[in-house]
Amino acid sequence: MNGRNSVAFGPEEPDDWEPVEPAEDAPRGRSTAWARVDLGPTLDGLLAGTLARPAPTVGRIAGGVALFYRGKVNGLAGESGAGKTWTALAAAAQCLNQGEGVVYVDHEDDALGIAGRLLDLGAQPEDVHRLFAYLNPCERPTGADLADVVALMEELRAVLVVVDSTGEGLALDGANPNADEEVAAWFLRVPRRLAAVTYGTEPGPAVVVLDHVTKTDEAGLWPIGSQRKRAAISGAQYMQRVVRPFDRDTAGAAVLVCAKDRHGNYRAGLRVAELNVSPGPHGVRVTLDAVAPQAPGEFRPTGYMEKVSRVLEKAHKDGTAPLSYRGIEERVTGRKDMVTRAVSALVEAGHITTAPGPRNATLHTLAKPFRESEPDGGTLDAATAPERVSTVPRPLERGTGGQWPTVPGGQSGDSGGQSAGEDVEPSHGFTCADCGTPIPSGFVRCLPCRVHMTGGAA
Numbered sequence: 001m002n003g004r005n006s007v008a009f010g011p012e013e014p015d016d017w018e019p020v021e022p023a024e025d026a027p028r029g030r031s032t033a034w035a036r037v038d039l040g041p042t043l044d045g046l047l048a049g050t051l052a053r054p055a056p057t058v059g060r061i062a063g064g065v066a067l068f069y070r071g072k073v074n075g076l077a078g079e080s081g082a083g084k085t086w087t088a089l090a091a092a093a094q095c096l097n098q099g100e101g102v103v104y105v106d107h108e109d110d111a112l113g114i115a116g117r118l119l120d121l122g123a124q125p126e127d128v129h130r131l132f133a134y135l136n137p138c139e140r141p142t143g144a145d146l147a148d149v150v151a152l153m154e155e156l157r158a159v160l161v162v163v164d165s166t167g168e169g170l171a172l173d174g175a176n177p178n179a180d181e182e183v184a185a186w187f188l189r190v191p192r193r194l195a196a197v198t199y200g201t202e203p204g205p206a207v208v209v210l211d212h213v214t215k216t217d218e219a220g221l222w223p224i225g226s227q228r229k230r231a232a233i234s235g236a237q238y239m240q241r242v243v244r245p246f247d248r249d250t251a252g253a254a255v256l257v258c259a260k261d262r263h264g265n266y267r268a269g270l271r272v273a274e275l276n277v278s279p280g281p282h283g284v285r286v287t288l289d290a291v292a293p294q295a296p297g298e299f300r301p302t303g304y305m306e307k308v309s310r311v312l313e314k315a316h317k318d319g320t321a322p323l324s325y326r327g328i329e330e331r332v333t334g335r336k337d338m339v340t341r342a343v344s345a346l347v348e349a350g351h352i353t354t355a356p357g358p359r360n361a362t363l364h365t366l367a368k369p370f371r372e373s374e375p376d377g378g379t380l381d382a383a384t385a386p387e388r389v390s391t392v393p394r395p396l397e398r399g400t401g402g403q404w405p406t407v408p409g410g411q412s413g414d415s416g417g418q419s420a421g422e423d424v425e426p427s428h429g430f431t432c433a434d435c436g437t438p439i440p441s442g443f444v445r446c447l448p449c450r451v452h453m454t455g456g457a458a
Contacts, residue, residue, distance in 0.1 A: 054263045056236060058160050058206040059091035061273045071203035072235030072322040073191045077211040082240045083254045084210045087275050088162045090286045091120040096131050101156025103133045107168035120284040131156060140173045153197055158205045161194050180228045187232035237263045243373050248284055265451045302372040304342035305449040307332050314368035322363035346370060
């Protein structure tokens with residue numbers, strides 16, 4: 001290896017890369033890559049209990065569970081300042097404290113920054129020196145370089161390999177992060193190859209690749225660039241979002257939301273862990289804590305809720321409020337089903353008020369802003385806040401033959417209506433008349449069913 005600090009990763013085949021020779025019993029000129037795999041030993045092991053389904057064991061969370069899978073490629077994404085490196089180093093410090101090896105491939109910091117943070121986290125200097133291999137690559141690797149990295153992993157029996165970050169690793173090689181074939185090749189040559197290393201009968205390391213999202217995409221669950229990044233994750237992928245801003249001198253927290261778990265231990269959208277940072281006189285206390293489990297029906301897409309809130313805030317300032325559901329959907333990027341859930345959650349929490357609109361639409365007005373870091377939200381400037389008009393539509397009354405009664409000053413129709421300025425106390429326990437799902441107080445149908453019924457108008 002041309003110095004361990006000259007390792008870099010690229011999608012192209014190195015000049016001195018040696019191809020794998022076919023098995024001796026393979027017919028000449030034919031590969032065994034597409035040969036049938038015998039599932040017998042795997043089935044026998046599963047039935048006998050000698051083989052276990054994959055479970056995350058690296059990056060332990062208080063309570064006994066963990067974040068990352070050994071022998072797999074895992075991902076951690078977030079905007080700049082979200083604390084991704086703190087999370088990776090917290091997992092590394094856990095490994096060091098257990099006498100386990102770590103390899104850290106750093107494209108973004110330097111030895112002083114990483115070593116300093118490890119000491120802040122309470123790692124022992126002798127453990128860092130003995131068990132922590134730091135690589136600070138400045139050029140793309142040759143085949144011999146990568147072989148030396150594998151040898152280093154085997155020497156340490158590394159349980160964790162961190163690549164910080166995917167974007168910088170691709171840029172170092174001149175690869176286009178939006179080009180599927182180049183991104184796929186980089187993942188195949190580097191993270192997936194490193195994850196495939198084994199130590200006898202013991203699985204290899206959890207490979208964790210850090211990546212970025214832009215501020216405008218922070219409500220999503222995936223990093224920027226090629227969609228092939230999703231396919232490359234063979235373990236779990238998380239989105240890290242700031243709950244309370246923090247640094248080495250300021251306490252705060254971030255939450256890790258599951259974007260993908262190939263092995264089904266966590267569902268997409270689940271808040272799996274919280275990173276808590278607490279500076280002190282003898283360093284920085286960083287813990288990975290479990291998030292209280294959410295009861296059925298309690299999931300709220302808080303990232304999308306903030307995006308919807310910001311759209312309505314802008315509409316208020318621009319004089320285009322209130323907005324129909326279709327108007328909100330056109331302005332909020334991302335998954336439309338999550339936009340629907342976000343709007344419903346904001347209505348139920350009182351951040352949005354609704355009123356009947358033209359052509360049976362429902363108009364949405366922001367009552368108070370919502371921020372993911374401050375779920376209770378704030379209030380609009382009193383001088384410019386919109387006048388509060390009708391709030392929650394009246395629930396369907398018994399004995400009306402399935403029709404909404406006409407309300408003086410309001411309108412009849414499926415969405416109901418009250419006179420301007422009439423506040424209605426919300427009721428609870430409502431379910432959609434069409435699909436039976438829980439809905440905000442006062443509605444007859446959930447938002448998707450209303451959209452479907454009206455042909456697109458909310």
